[in-house]
Amino acid sequence: MFLLKVVFLSIKHHLLRFLLAIIGLAISITSLVYLMSFGEGARSLIQKNVRAFNLQILVLPPGQALSAQPILPRQLADSVRALGVGKVYAVLRLPYTGGFPPKAVGVVFGKDFSSSMHFLADYSIGKGRDLTDSTRREAVVGSVMARTAGWKIGDTVFIGTGKYVIVGIAKAGSPIVDNAIIVPLNLLMEDMGTERILAVAVAPPPERSEEVVKLLKKSFPNYSVQTSEDLMRLARSFVAIGDAIRFGLSSIALFVTAVFLFAIMAITVQERRWEFSVLRALGATRWFIFRLVVVQAVAVSLIGWAFGVLLGWGLVEVSGKVMVRVFGLDLLEMSAGILLLSLSVAIVVGFVGSVLPAVSAMRINVREGLGR
Amino acid sequence: MKVLKAEGLKKVYGKKVKTVAVDGFSYEFMPGKSYAVVGPSGSGKTTLLYLLAGIEVPDVGRVIYGDIALFSMGDDGRARFRADHFAFVFQQFYLIPYLSALDNVSMGLYLKTGKTDPKRAREILKTLGITDPSKKPYEYSGGEQQRIAIARALITDPEVIFADEPTGNLDSKNSATIFKVLTGIAVEGRTVIVATHDLDLASTCDVVLHLKDGRLVNT
Structure with a gap:
């Protein structure tokens, strides 16, 4: 505790200098937290979205993981249904x-009236x-869509x-529902001029999931x-790749901060040569001096x-609100996870930025340091 | 009671132009006595103190405290040994500017034990006439700062105290006070070794050692 007290009093004594390092670190960590929160948000959104759909299995066009264009025949749903898979x-x-400029952004879903689930x-x-x-x-429109577009029941x-007349506004729920417009599937296909669908969703009884997957793959x-x-x-x-790119971008700022911290610590060590020499003369080991410098830099971090x-x-x-x-x-x-990541990064920056000045501090010749 | 023994100490500085700072110094410092090391500037007083304390390594010779040869230990070993047995007082006081008087004194004990004892630090400071230990060093007079430095040395209960020109930055009144304190410490059974220019003050010590060109010329 006494060591920490000494470290913080020293930071307070050289506040202006360390303030620059603190500001640099704060900006770098802010950018890290902000950029990484995109990945976290995307992960959470994906989870919410998958949970927002009543599905366990999707039958998609060959070779596709996520379908973008409606290329499956509508009859495929009837063929799947005929297997009795749920x-x-x-x-x-x-x-x-x-609107122009766009006021409401969302997704239109076709309601399949031949299905017993939504x-x-x-x-x-x-x-x-x-x-x-x-x-x-x-x-039926989602609550966020209705609010942002200014729609009410009876509007077109x-x-x-x-063109469709709004007969209902969905209760606020998942982001998908809140930003959805639901219209009859067959009319939507008619409006799009297509006979095709994107996918067939299947919700089998939980105990039959594995069996149904095998059956669908075989059929x-x-x-x-x-x-x-x-x-x-x-x-x-995909999110992990994005995370890596965003972390890479943040690392540039963090690297610059580490260099900046290194420069500040090197100047500080130079100025405090006599202080470290006195401590050495009084019995401080080299390791104690090393620790003093590193702990100070990590504390600043x-x-x-x-x-x-x-x-x-x-x-x-x-x-997020915007x-x-x-x-x-x-x-x-x-x-x-972001808090822990940023904390680890801050500690690493503090250590990396101070290790060389700390080595230099522990090697100070006492006699030279005291100017004798 | 341990004896601090110097045997044929020699220290030379410089590579191209060599300066002999201490040349063949041998002596036995007894516990309970105060020693003044006197001599003109450049006579090797400070170097001698640094060699005896194990801060500087001699080119030739050895220092033995009790039955331990200081230079048989590594740098950190000697630092720990210093923290356990020795203490240092400097001409420029060298108090850490951002610590209060109390924390400066506490630092001495922290280096030895890894702990602090504010109550004991306060008591020692009070004994030396520092009643308000919460102020920063610059808020005290020169004499008071040196007394704080002495308190920092005393808190570890050292067996040997080295003082390098402790009155060099003080007026005559404060110098006399500091010498009185240091010689008083020796009476308690400690060895006190003071490097000084001031022959009058040196004469208040039990033994006066005269150095010239790094050599002990007489006692």
């Missing part, structure tokens, strides 16, 4: 951007009513060549059968880390 849903969705897990009606007829041009939504060898775990794994690997985390956290919160308001998506998220 609840089956024909999936068709398209991105929606409404594709969206958290879907329920908050205001008005649900779609009841596959032939009526009616729509234009999707491609078709439809020309298609790709993906489980929700497969999708999560794939999505996570940790102060910078604390400010950086607070600043980064604030930025994540504010930006993103939700503008895009309806919360892509930023703080986590214990």
Whole structure:
């Protein structure tokens, strides 16, 4: 404790100098926290999105993990259903951007009236009513979509060549439901001028999951059968690549900070030669002097880390709110993992930035240091 | 009671131009006595103190304390040995500027034991006339700063105290006080070795050693 007291009093004594290092570290850590929170947000969003769908298995076009274009025949859903594998849903969705400049950004989903389940897990009606007829041009919109676009029940939504009357607003739930527009599947296909769908979602009874996957792979060898775990794994690997790139970008700032800290510590050691010499004359070992310098640099790093985390956290919160308001998506998220990563990085920066000055301090010749 | 023994100490500085700082110094310093090492500037007083304390390594000769040869130990071994048995007082006081008087004194004990004892530090400071130990060194007079430095030396309960020109930066009144304190410490059974220019003050010590060109010329 006394050593820490000495270290902090020394930092206080040279505050202006260390303040520069603290600011540098705070900025670097802020950028690290902010950039890494994108990955954390994306991971969390993927998890929420996968959970937002009532599916365990997707039948997709061959060789595809995630389908982008509707190229599967609509009848495939009926063929899957005929196998008796559980609840089956024909999936068709398209991105929606409404207004100019765009006010509402979301996703249009086709409701498969021939299925006994709803594709969206958290879907329920908050205001008005649900779609009841596959032939009526009616729509249910998510609560965020309704708010950002200024829609209310009775308004008309234009999707491609078709127009739909809003009959219900979904209860606030998952981000997917909140930003969704749901219209009858067959009418959506008609408006898009297609006979095709994106995928067939299957929700088998839990105890039959493995058996159903095998059956689907055997029955439809020309298609790709993906489980929700497969999708999560794939999505996570994309996020991990993004994490690595973002960490690489942050590392540039952190490297510059480490060099800066090194320069400050080297000057400090030079100025405190007499102090280290006195301590050596009084009985301090070389290791004690090394520790004194390194602990001081790490302490400076940790102060910078604390400010950086607070600043980064604030930025994540504010930006997250702005993103939700503008895009309806919360892509930023703080986590214990980010805190631990940034803490480790701060300690490493402190150590790397001080190890050479510390070695130089422990090698000071006492007589020379005292100017005698 | 341990004797500090120097045997044929020699120290030369410089590579091209060689300066002999200490040349064949041999002597036995007895416990309970105060020693003044006097001589003109450049006579090797400071070097001798650094050699005796194991801070500097001699080119020739050895220093034995009790039955331990100082230079048979490595650098860190000697540092630990210094913390356990010796203490140092400097001309420029060398108090750490960002620590209070109390913390400066505590540092002495921390280096020896890894612990502090604020109560004992306060008591020693009070004995030396420092009643408010919470101030930073620059807030004290020169005489007070040197007394704080002596308290930093005393808190480890050292057996040998080295003082390098301890009154060099003080007026005559404060110098006399400091010498009185240092010679008083020797009475308690410690060995006190003081390097000084001041022959009047040196005469208050039990033994006066005269150095000239690094050699002991007489006692």
